[in-house]
Amino acid sequence: MSTKKSAINKDIVIQAAKQAFIKLDPRVMLRNPIMFVVEIGFIITLFLVFVPDAFGGDVSTGFNLAVAFILLFTVLFANFAEALAEGRGKAQADSLKKSKKEITANKVSGSSVKEVPSTELRKGDVVIVAQGEMIPGDGEVIEGLASVDESAITGESAPVIKEAGGDFSSVTGGTKVISDRIKVRITSDPGESFLDRMISLVEGAKRQKTPNEIALNTVLVSLTIIFLIVVITLPFFADYLDIRLEVPVLIALLVCLIPTTIGGLLSAIGIAGMDRVTQFNVLAMSGKAVEASGDINTIILDKTGTITYGNRMASEFIPVGKHSRQDVAAWAALSSVRDETPEGRSVLELLKSQNLSFQESVADGAEFVEFKAETRMSGIDLPDGRHIRKGAVDAVKQWVAGQGGIIPDDLQANSNAIASAGGTPLAVAVDQTIYGLIYLKDTVKPGMRERFEQMRKMGIKTIMCTGDNPLTAATIAAEAGVDDFIAESKPEDKIAVIRREQAEGKLVAMTGDGTNDAPALAQADVGIAMNSGTVAAKEAANMVDLDSDPSKIIEVVSIGKQLLMTRGALTTFSIANDIAKYFAIIPAMFMVAIPEMEVLNVMRLHSPLSAILSALIFNAVIIPLLIPLAMKGVAYKPMSSSQLLSRNLIIYGLGGVVVPFAGIKLIDLVVQFWV
Numbered sequence: 001m002s003t004k005k006s007a008i009n010k011d012i013v014i015q016a017a018k019q020a021f022i023k024l025d026p027r028v029m030l031r032n033p034i035m036f037v038v039e040i041g042f043i044i045t046l047f048l049v050f051v052p053d054a055f056g057g058d059v060s061t062g063f064n065l066a067v068a069f070i071l072l073f074t075v076l077f078a079n080f081a082e083a084l085a086e087g088r089g090k091a092q093a094d095s096l097k098k099s100k101k102e103i104t105a106n107k108v109s110g111s112s113v114k115e116v117p118s119t120e121l122r123k124g125d126v127v128i129v130a131q132g133e134m135i136p137g138d139g140e141v142i143e144g145l146a147s148v149d150e151s152a153i154t155g156e157s158a159p160v161i162k163e164a165g166g167d168f169s170s171v172t173g174g175t176k177v178i179s180d181r182i183k184v185r186i187t188s189d190p191g192e193s194f195l196d197r198m199i200s201l202v203e204g205a206k207r208q209k210t211p212n213e214i215a216l217n218t219v220l221v222s223l224t225i226i227f228l229i230v231v232i233t234l235p236f237f238a239d240y241l242d243i244r245l246e247v248p249v250l251i252a253l254l255v256c257l258i259p260t261t262i263g264g265l266l267s268a269i270g271i272a273g274m275d276r277v278t279q280f281n282v283l284a285m286s287g288k289a290v291e292a293s294g295d296i297n298t299i300i301l302d303k304t305g306t307i308t309y310g311n312r313m314a315s316e317f318i319p320v321g322k323h324s325r326q327d328v329a330a331w332a333a334l335s336s337v338r339d340e341t342p343e344g345r346s347v348l349e350l351l352k353s354q355n356l357s358f359q360e361s362v363a364d365g366a367e368f369v370e371f372k373a374e375t376r377m378s379g380i381d382l383p384d385g386r387h388i389r390k391g392a393v394d395a396v397k398q399w400v401a402g403q404g405g406i407i408p409d410d411l412q413a414n415s416n417a418i419a420s421a422g423g424t425p426l427a428v429a430v431d432q433t434i435y436g437l438i439y440l441k442d443t444v445k446p447g448m449r450e451r452f453e454q455m456r457k458m459g460i461k462t463i464m465c466t467g468d469n470p471l472t473a474a475t476i477a478a479e480a481g482v483d484d485f486i487a488e489s490k491p492e493d494k495i496a497v498i499r500r501e502q503a504e505g506k507l508v509a510m511t512g513d514g515t516n517d518a519p520a521l522a523q524a525d526v527g528i529a530m531n532s533g534t535v536a537a538k539e540a541a542n543m544v545d546l547d548s549d550p551s552k553i554i555e556v557v558s559i560g561k562q563l564l565m566t567r568g569a570l571t572t573f574s575i576a577n578d579i580a581k582y583f584a585i586i587p588a589m590f591m592v593a594i595p596e597m598e599v600l601n602v603m604r605l606h607s608p609l610s611a612i613l614s615a616l617i618f619n620a621v622i623i624p625l626l627i628p629l630a631m632k633g634v635a636y637k638p639m640s641s642s643q644l645l646s647r648n649l650i651i652y653g654l655g656g657v658v659v660p661f662a663g664i665k666l667i668d669l670v671v672q673f674w675v
């Protein structure tokens with residue numbers, strides 16, 4: 001039931017074909033003024049088939065019928081393109097709806113538990129979910145720990161651990177508890193759940209035109225109005241020359257000149273762009289968010305887990321001063337007995353693997369000091385009054401110095417050695433004494449350098465924000481090839497960087513998962529929250545990554561760029577097409593009265609009627625021919641906007657001029673046998 005699976009299949013195509021006819025309803029067509037004009041043209045020519053002399057003309061019924069038929073197909077093709085783009089989302093929505101069954105929830109009321117239908121749950125209600133049960137609504141775990149199967153939402157079959165407090169406390173309605181039992185506080189009202197939002201997103205029900213799309217649409221409609229005025233006034237000039245222009249010929253000219261290609265594909269391009277993001281297992285809350293990602297100038301990334309694998313493992317204990325390796329290891333282990341971070345757990349594992357020991361019972365009755373990004377330390381306060389800390393070297397140094405302790409001479413050199421190798425040094429201290437260092441190893445993910453290189457070519461600046469020390473940050477930044485970095489940064493520093501960039505007029509994207517990332521996610525123009533993250537982060541962001549892979553931001557930006565480029569390319573193509581159609585139709589209209597017009601018949605088309613029909617047929621069939629391009633997006637290489645512009649002008653501008661000349665000529669070779 002993952003959002004990943006459905007591809008375009010026979011069912012979707014058949015449904016889209018049906019939808020193409022249903023969308024002929026003028027009330028629906030009105031939303032797309034360009035195609036609406038074509039539909040009106042169809043209705044007029046169809047009328048002429050039955051009442052040939054309504055406008056006093058003398059055009060054969062056969063020609064009228066042919067024009068009407070081609071116009072009908074022009075509209076159907078455009079409707080089909082839109083319906084096809086919507087189809088995949090509709091299919092996904094259907095399968096998601098199946099996981100949205102009404103179930104019975106165990107609601108806590110006072111000291112008792114009451115069974116209520118899940119649809120009656122409101123924000124703030126508390127429910128108990130036990131092994132084997134579905135979670136009845138979105139919420140936050142407030143008690144207990146459980147493993148949860150989230151495959152209905154994420155498509156990922158491995159269960160995830162959800163527990164009260166911290167960054168893994170959010171649960172989604174429709175997912176299933178497969179072990180243990182949790183107490184959940186519901187965080188959404190009926191109809192506003194994550195699943196509801198997901199359904200309406202993939203279904204496209206709430207799709208609103210984006211500002212860019214509206215702007216382009218306005219230009220296209222203006223063009224249509226201009227051509228409409230030109231074509232309506234044409235007969236008056238012709239009359240003066242004693243030339244009679246027939247109504248179906250004028251309609252054909254109008255339809256060929258107005259931007260039907262882009263007008264027919266515009267909404268399919270937008271829907272498909274959003275769909276590409278969804279196929280990538282990222283939920284964009286709006287089309288606007290996807291487009292904004294195409295205009296991003298700056299990406300803020302964190303180091304650990306985004307640029308590096310993030311499973312920072314303790315790999316060495318390094319004593320300083322007169323202390324021994326056993327000393328550092330023992331204190332490091334004590335400070336980690338209840339440090340549930342991967343870093344904390346790896347310290348205990350390293351101790352075991354090196355056959356070192358520590359006395360765990362010393363920690364009995366001690367108070368645990370949790371790791372915080374603000375303090376950049378974690379540790380334990382023993383009942384005998386001793387305080388043990390491990391953490392970022394500068395933080396621990398400050399803590400020790402604050403108590404009047406002395407910093408060992410060889411601390412800095414040892415810590416620099418770790419940092420310049422790209423590792424993270426953690427200092428270990430007990431009250432006024434620093435015992436040594438823990439070497440946390442982390443590796444840059446493969447391919448990062450190439451991706452940042454691509455970003456640079458697209459004109460996007462990448463800034464790495466890390467809580468780590470400047471030397472480690474510099475090493476990783478150089479290794480990964482980011483443009484800039486900020487070290488020893490606290491969560492609030494991220495929002496400061498975003499504001500600084502935005503003040504320079506830049507659009508900024510970032511990823512995050514914690515509650516403390518929420519303000520920055522909201523401040524960023526594109527904020528991508530991890531599905532594993534907190535409710536606050538997911539609500540602040542305008543995209544949610546169901547796979548919780550922070551490095552995906554890079555691909556999302558690429559998809560956004562591709563969407564904008566596809567739209568630009570097809571607009572260029574659509575307008576460039578007019579030149580060939582102009583040379584096909586104008587000579588045809590005037591040739592009989594003005595034989596000199598023959599010089600304009602550069603394509604050597606068979607006859608005036610075949611020329612008009614060929615141009616009109618080309619105008620219609622180019623729409624379905626371009627559907628695959630509209631849906632897949634134009635192929636692109638990362639490069640700057642100005643390079644892109646000239647490249648697209650050459651391919652789609654020049655192509656837009658040349659292709660229809662060839663196409664119309666070919667069609668004319670066939671059509672000449674009928675007219």
Ligand SMILES: Nc1ncnc2c1ncn2[C@@H]1O[C@H](COP(=O)(O)OP(=O)(O)OP(=O)(O)O)[C@@H](O)[C@H]1O
Nearest residue numbers: 302303304341371373376377378391392466467468
């Ligand atoms: N469990 C821990 N106990 C003590 N100190 C830690 C622990 N985890 C990390 N640190 C220290 O705190 C610093 C900040 O950690 P934090 O997770 O905020 O940032 P980071 O992981 O280094 O960077 P990023 O923002 O790229 O994820 C780390 O660089 C490390 O020195």
Ligand SMILES: [K+]
Nearest residue numbers: 255256258260
């Ligand atoms: K056209």
Ligand SMILES: [Mg+2]
Nearest residue numbers: 302304305467
């Ligand atoms: Mg971190």
